[in-house]
Amino acid sequence: xxxxxxxxxxxxxxxxxxxxxxxxxxxxxxxxxxxxxxxxxxxxxxxxxxxxxxxxxxxxxxxxxxxxxxxxxxxxxxxxxxxxxxxxxxxxxxxxxxxxxxxxxxxxx
Amino acid sequence: xxxxxxxxxxxxxxxxxxxxxxxxxxxxxxxxxxxxxxxxxxxxxxxxxxxxxxxxxxxxxxxxxxxxxxxxxxxxxxxxxxxxxxxxxxxxxxxxxxxxxxxxxxxxxxxxxxxxx
Numbered sequence: 001x002x003x004x005x006x007x008x009x010x011x012x013x014x015x016x017x018x019x020x021x022x023x024x025x026x027x028x029x030x031x032x033x034x035x036x037x038x039x040x041x042x043x044x045x046x047x048x049x050x051x052x053x054x055x056x057x058x059x060x061x062x063x064x065x066x067x068x069x070x071x072x073x074x075x076x077x078x079x080x081x082x083x084x085x086x087x088x089x090x091x092x093x094x095x096x097x098x099x100x101x102x103x104x105x106x107x108x109x
Numbered sequence: 110x111x112x113x114x115x116x117x118x119x120x121x122x123x124x125x126x127x128x129x130x131x132x133x134x135x136x137x138x139x140x141x142x143x144x145x146x147x148x149x150x151x152x153x154x155x156x157x158x159x160x161x162x163x164x165x166x167x168x169x170x171x172x173x174x175x176x177x178x179x180x181x182x183x184x185x186x187x188x189x190x191x192x193x194x195x196x197x198x199x200x201x202x203x204x205x206x207x208x209x210x211x212x213x214x215x216x217x218x219x220x221x222x223x224x225x226x
Contacts (some may be wrong), residue, residue, distance in 0.1 A: 033214075042217040043153070043203050087152060095141060095206055097215060099152040 002026045002098035006088050011106045012078055020073045020103045022088035033097065034062050034073045035087040043087055046073065075105070083107045115124075115206050120195055123226055130188045130221045134204030138183035140206035143215065144208045147200040159186045162192035193225045 003025040012018040024032070031050035034044035049055055049064035049071060061074040074081055088100040112135040122128050132142055141160050145153040157178050158167040165178035177189040186205075190197055200222055204215040 040200075040220075040222070042220040044217070045214065048214060091215075094158070095202075095215070096155060096158060097143070097153075098155070101152045 002090060002092075004088055004098060005101040006014035006086075006103045008056035008101070009104045009106070011108060012077055013108050014080060016078050016106060018075045018078060020086050020088075020105070022071045022073070023078060024069050024071070024088070024090050024100075026069075026090050026092065026098065027070065028094070030091045030093050030095070032062075032064055032071050033089045033091065034060075034071075035089060037085045037087055037102065039085075046086075053104075060108055078107045080107050080109065111135075111205070111207060113139075113216045115201075115203055115217040115221050117221060118146040118219060118221045119224075121224045122225065123196050125192055127189055127191045128193055128223060130190075130201055130203075130217050130223075132186045132188070132205070134184045134205045134207070134216070135209040137205075139186075139207060140183065141206040142180055142186040143176060143204045143206075144188050145178065145202045145204070146188075147202060147220075153202060156188075190223065193223070195225045198223055198225045 006022045020040045030039045034046040037043040047062035059076045064071045085102040085104050087102045114133045116131045144156045147153045156171045157165045157167045159178050159180040161180050161183050167173045180186040200220050202220040203218045206215050
């Protein structure tokens, strides 16, 4: 089975940095995704990690440690439009995605 | 990037009726499509995996006779919610995995909001 944990909510101010942690225990691992989801919309792809280390893409970075079953998504220079739910998801060798419950990030002015 | 569409985006129906939701990959061929369901303030839950030309594989707890999935071509999969009831009201999202490149990435459709009265 899959067990994916991430915090429920986080709040930060505009221009700040927020780190969303995700821990996982899965029966099969073929990579880890981070998605952003605004209310009432489908998830949009942010990042994909399959090897250990940091992947940087603009204001967003994602880190993976497979030995620790741990990932984080780092959001820099926060903007109001970054207020959304952020989903951690693990993909197994059958290409099935298992999602965490999501972290709601609220950016305050 | 790859585009996946869903139709309809919203549907309201009476209890006991059936509703069909279409998922299309517009600019790539999808060997595998996935159907998810998301209840308010919860995460996406995988319902079934659909491979072109073969029967869908359902996750534990999902009734295959209630949620009929057809993946007749490499660009189209349909989900039919049969005899819908208010508890089936949810946000249904499909995703598609392509035949070439893209690694393990799945491309999500925009979702279908189903409300059963």
